[in-house]
Amino acid sequence: MVKVGIVGGSGYTGSELLRLLYKHPKAEVVAVTSRKWEGKPVWECHPFLKGFCDLTFVSPEIKNFDGCDIVFTAVPHGEAMKYVPQLLDVGIKVVDLSADYRLQKDVYEKAYGLEHEAYREAVYGLPELHRDEVAKADLVANPGCYPTGCILAAAPLAKAGLIERVVFDSKSGITGAGIKPTEFTHYPNLHEAIVPYKVTNHRHYYEMVQEIGELQDGVKVSFTPQVFPGSRGILTNAHIFLKENVSLEEVRRIYEEFYKDCYFVRMQNMVRLSWVRGSNFCDIAVFAGEDRVVVSSAIDNLVKGASGQAIQNMNIMLGFDEKEGLDFPPLFP
Structure with a gap:
């Protein structure tokens, strides 16, 4: 032990x-x-x-x-x-x-x-992108919760060099704001509301630019976070404008190939926060529009967005199977 x-x-x-x-x-x-x-x-x-x-x-x-x-x-x-x-x-x-x-x-x-x-x-601890580096590291920087869902949504198309611009629209449960109560997290201010904040200047933006930029140079990145009146989860819609026309079948093939060895990324036909709650999974679904591809991702912000991913990194650093202690189904409903 x-x-x-x-x-x-x-x-x-x-x-x-x-x-x-x-x-x-x-x-x-x-x-x-x-x-x-x-x-x-x-x-x-x-x-x-x-x-x-x-x-x-x-x-x-x-x-x-x-x-x-x-x-x-x-x-x-x-x-x-x-x-x-x-x-x-x-x-x-x-x-x-x-x-x-x-x-x-x-x-x-x-x-x-x-x-x-x-x-x-430090090694940026998104295992699906940096597993080999994490395995050799003494210091791993666990990613932010928003960047985890956003980067995983765009990484396959960036690796393929296909992105011209990506617009991340993310909605998070209130636990992402931490345990200390504030006016922002006060129940009457959040109940029956979806609240945008730090609309164009959230600090997690820099992680997205850093990691997507390592996969493909010159990608334009935009990000707006919002909070919804729930405890857990981050739902991201990544609006990805491509350099060339790519069929939905080809987009799906790119994602399936990119994540074929990534146990904690699941390709779905649709995503729901209730399908990942309490788990270390990131669910991803892809949709083709006339002017863009929309990639939806869902994570539990406290697990894959924080503590679960940290344990996944620990497992890799210590030579364990990365599923150790994390191989259980989400809590539904």
């Missing part, structure tokens, strides 16, 4: 890591931190884990990770950089769920308005 630590266990991604890792056959969580909950049992913060997690929250001091083989940093951007270098320097592998290592230093500082004080080179 590999020994696992979690920095930042009181939020949604931290609790989801604990839920998923409980049944992992080859990994055991031995340390989980929270400054606010230090010294208290994990189940007091996460009552749904009572009887499944008997750990007590500790402080995020490096000594509390002695003996760990790998650590997940599930903290906000700007915070992970305080811990990641220390962990790497003592030989512990890291999967960072924040944004701190997803982008090049100058791009990160532009997007997040912070000086990066502890920059390290």
